[in-house]
Amino acid sequence: MRTIDPDKPRASAADRPPRRRRSPIRIELDREVLAAFDKRAALAQLGLGLVAGWLASWVVGGSGLIRYTITGLVGSFVGGILLERLGVDLGIRNPLLARIATATIGASLVVLLARLLA
Secondary structure, eight states: OOOOOTTSOOOOTTTSOOOOOOOSOOOOOOHHHHHHSOHHHHHHHHHHHHHHHHHHHHHHOOOOHHHHHHHHHHHHHHHHHHHHHHTOOOOOOSHHHHHHHHHHHHHHHHHHHHHHHO
């Protein structure tokens, strides 16, 4: 049991160190999956998204580096699905340029759709 010394001044709340609250959510990382994650491919995809978002901003307008990247990444996903479902072949032989063109088309559609909904 703790005894209280009446001669000792009580510490105020500001003097005590802050309490750390534990989150009820526990996150665990699988180290094998993290080690197998291809960091170069992820960086390449971010670069592709940045270029596609920048090109889409020329087509439909917009600005901001983060907005370019997000728009380009979402656009690459949307453009890839849309062109595949419609059976459209852009006829570009270079795979990198074909991906950039597909992502730019998708990013332009994403921006136009966002403007219509806003």
